[in-house]
Amino acid sequence: KKIAVFASGNGSNFQSIVDAVKAGTLAADIRLLVCDKESAFVLERAKKEKIESFCFSPKSFHDKEAFELEIVKQLKSKAVEFIVLAGYMRLIGPTLLQEYPEAIVNIHPSLLPAFPGKDAIGQAFDAGVKVTGLSIHYVDAGMDTGPIIAQKEIEVLANDTRDRLQERIQKAEHTTYPEVLQQLFMQEKLISAH
Ligand code: GRF
Numbered sequence: 001k002k003i004a005v006f007a008s009g010n011g012s013n014f015q016s017i018v019d020a021v022k023a024g025t026l027a028a029d030i031r032l033l034v035c036d037k038e039s040a041f042v043l044e045r046a047k048k049e050k051i052e053s054f055c056f057s058p059k060s061f062h063d064k065e066a067f068e069l070e071i072v073k074q075l076k077s078k079a080v081e082f083i084v085l086a087g088y089m090r091l092i093g094p095t096l097l098q099e100y101p102e103a104i105v106n107i108h109p110s111l112l113p114a115f116p117g118k119d120a121i122g123q124a125f126d127a128g129v130k131v132t133g134l135s136i137h138y139v140d141a142g143m144d145t146g147p148i149i150a151q152k153e154i155e156v157l158a159n160d161t162r163d164r165l166q167e168r169i170q171k172a173e174h175t176t177y178p179e180v181l182q183q184l185f186m187q188e189k190l191i192s193a194h
Contacts, residue, residue, distance in 0.1 A: 001185050004032040004080040006088035011042025012170060013086035013107060013177055018049050020178030027185060031078035034071055036090060052078075058090075068095035075099075084181065085139060089118075092139050102191040104139040105184070107177050109169045111135060111151055116144035121169055125162045131155055132165070134173050136180045150180045 007014050014033065020026035033046040033053040046053040054074045061067040072095060075083070083096070085106040092104060110120035112135040115127075124132040133153040138146040154169050 001028045001082055002031050002078070002080050003028050003082045003084050004034055004075055004078070005030060005084045005086050006034045007040065007042040007086045008035065008037050008089040009040050009042060009087050011040065011045045011087065013173055014042050015045055016174035017084065017086065017178055017181070018045070018051065020182070026178045026182045028181065031080050032074060034074070034088075036067075036088070042087075064093045065095050068093050071096065072099050083139075086177070091141070091143060094141065097139070097141060102138065105149065105181070106137055106139050106144070106146070107173055108135050108137065108144045109133075109166075109173065111153065112137060112144055112148060121166045122162055125156070125160070125165055129156060132169070134169055134176060136177060149184065150176070152176050
């Protein structure tokens with residue numbers, strides 16, 4: 001399966017996907033990293049792993065449609081079939097959704113539909129919930145709203161801090177995301193766009 005990973009920041013989930021491919025537990029070919037931030041650490045990870053990246057500055061485009069058209073061009077040139085969002089801090093617009101219907105997935109650090117949007121872990125921690133977790137879902141036009149594929153619960157412990165909770169959620173993300181992607185590919189539950 002030819003995939004592109006989209007990320008905007010640290011890229012620890014990108015790394016876990018790369019590591020799963022290298023370990024042979026995820027049958028995917030990471031054709032491209034797409035990144036919207038020149039200072040993102042994920043770019044260094046890609047370089048080290050010899051994975052090609054396409055980094056763009058949204059400000060230098062007229063609008064979302066313009067940069068998504070450029071992204072589509074890049075994806076097509078690499079014959080990308082599926083898009084894996086991993087900390088990509090932007091809503092996906094109609095241009096990409098039309099080109100990759102049912103072929104885009106995202107990971108979000110809460111039990112959706114609870115705590116969508118930014119700082120989901122902080123939101124859950126501040127709300128005082130006893131259980132939070134992570135969700136993997138298909139992407140639609142909304143903010144973390146697409147159909148849910150898989151979830152994993154993580155307990156909030158009595159002596160937790162926001163940071164400790166984040167550490168446990170992210171650790172779970174790093175094992176769960178590659179596993180769920182592999183299941184999706186095996187069960188043909190992602191529809192290849194090309
Ligand atoms: C992850 O917690 C993911 O769930 C969310 O953004 C974070 C990205 O972290 N969508 P990283 O860049 O993969 O380290």
